[in-house]
Amino acid sequence: xxxxxxxxxxxxxxxxxxxxxxxxxxxxxxxxxxxxxxxxxxxxxxxxxxxxxxxxxxxxxxxxxxxxxxxxxxxxxxxxxxxxxxxxxxxxxxxxxxxxxxxxxxxxxxxxxxxxxxxxxxxxxxxxxxxxxxxxxxxxxxxxx
Amino acid sequence: xxxxxxxxxxxxxxxxxxxxxxxxxxxxxxxxxxxxxxxxxxxxxxxxxxxxxxxxxxxxxxxxxxxxxxxxxxxxxxxxxxxxxxxxxxxxxxxxxxxxxxxxxxxxxxxxxxxxxxxxxxxxxxxxxxxxxxxxxxxxxxxxxxxxxxxxxxxxxxxxxxxxxxxxxxxxxxxxxxxxxxxxxxxxxxxxxxxxxxxxxxxxxxxxxxxxxxxxxxxxxxxxxxxxxxxxxxx
Numbered sequence: 578x579x580x581x582x583x584x585x586x587x588x589x590x591x592x593x594x595x596x597x598x599x600x601x602x603x604x605x606x607x608x609x610x611x612x613x614x615x616x617x618x619x620x621x622x623x624x625x626x627x628x629x630x631x632x633x634x635x636x637x638x639x640x641x642x643x644x645x646x647x648x649x650x651x652x653x654x655x656x657x658x659x660x661x662x663x664x665x666x667x668x669x670x671x672x673x674x675x676x677x678x679x680x681x682x683x684x685x686x687x688x689x690x691x692x693x694x695x696x697x698x699x700x701x702x703x704x705x706x707x708x709x710x711x712x713x714x715x716x717x718x719x720x721x722x
Numbered sequence: 723x724x725x726x727x728x729x730x731x732x733x734x735x736x737x738x739x740x741x742x743x744x745x746x747x748x749x750x751x752x753x754x755x756x757x758x759x760x761x762x763x764x765x766x767x768x769x770x771x772x773x774x775x776x777x778x779x780x781x782x783x784x785x786x787x788x789x790x791x792x793x794x795x796x797x798x799x800x801x802x803x804x805x806x807x808x809x810x811x812x813x814x815x816x817x818x819x820x821x822x823x824x825x826x827x828x829x830x831x832x833x834x835x836x837x838x839x840x841x842x843x844x845x846x847x848x849x850x851x852x853x854x855x856x857x858x859x860x861x862x863x864x865x866x867x868x869x870x871x872x873x874x875x876x877x878x879x880x881x882x883x884x885x886x887x888x889x890x891x892x893x894x895x896x897x898x899x900x901x902x903x904x905x906x907x908x909x910x911x912x913x914x915x916x917x918x919x920x921x922x923x924x925x926x927x928x929x930x931x932x933x934x935x936x937x938x939x940x941x942x943x944x945x946x947x948x949x950x951x952x953x954x955x956x957x
Binding site: 578582585586589590592593596597600601603604605606607608609610618619622652654 | 727730733736737740741744745747748751752866868869870871872873874875877878881891
């Protein structure tokens with residue numbers, strides 16, 4: 578259960594970060610709080626910040642919402658001994674992690690700027706993946722007789 | 723089992739509190755940006771003080787022809803002129819020495835983001851890059867005109883143009899050039915400007931929006947007409 582709680586908290590953090598970036602991209606937030614010389618704005622206004630007409634941050638919001646939903650579903654008492662929610666969390670966060678690595682590569686080698694908020698999101702998804710994948714490797718306790 | 727239920731309840735409380743804090747921070751970020759709101763005032767109301775119309779110029783003060791453009795950064799036709807015509811004017815007509823090109827602000831009431839765009843361009847002008855910044859603002863007009871607060875995008879354009887973004891942000895947040903922008907707009911109102919772009923050639927309004935070839939012809943004929951007058955004045 579603890580790993581699902583961790584996943585829920587981190588998914589909420591990721592959701593907030595993605596929402597902040599999405600609101601910036603939509604022009605609701607005027608400027609991004611960032612460290613360094615504007616890497617966050619450069620990354621989030623680059624041509625790679627939109628995929629198929631959808632802001633990348635929008636994919637983040639959707640992804641973290643799903644992760645949060647799955648984690649909360651997995652916390653229901655009737656799901657406590659079932660590994661299904663953890664499997665979904667590990668699989669979804671693996672996809673998110675791959676996407677984050679792709680974005681990190683773009684930042685490093687194409688845009689040549691690092692976005693602090695994107696990095697926080699990347700670390701968040703990495704920890705969700707490690708925690709849930711680690712939980713899957715542990716033997717499942719036998720159901721109560 | 724009861725203990726697990728209690729710890730789950732505490733967890734939901736912490737998660738809810740975290741969500742509230744996050745939402746609060748996002749709302750703070752959305753509303754708590756740099757400078758105060760910019761309000762376009764009625765020119766007929768308080769006096770303008772000592773400020774007279776003054777905007778960025780290209781070309782010598784002694785040029786026989788002065789063309790003044792009253793423009794609004796959110797106006798699509800102004801963007802068209804700025805992208806398709808003004809670069810040619812600056813590169814081909816201004817160097818002949820016959821033309822002095824002047825930009826004067828005319829932010830329209832109905833364009834919510836126009837005042838900030840004018841302030842940003844004027845602050846860029848203080849760093850010697852008005853024309854570059856105004857081109858960038860016009861070029862990306864479709865990206866920012868519907869935004870609630872396009873300041874971040876303007877700063878990104880400023881960075882691409884090579885401006886010192888930190889000092890630009892201070893200038894923009896303090897709204898330093900706004901009184902001059904208001905003076906420019908009110909000077910246009912006094913001359914009867916009621917739409918943008920509006921052009922004046924040596925003080926005479928043009929009825930249409932000319933192409934580059936039209937401007938070239940206008941400059942040619944106006945400079946020829948001005949030459950005898952200048953010669954007579956020298957005698």
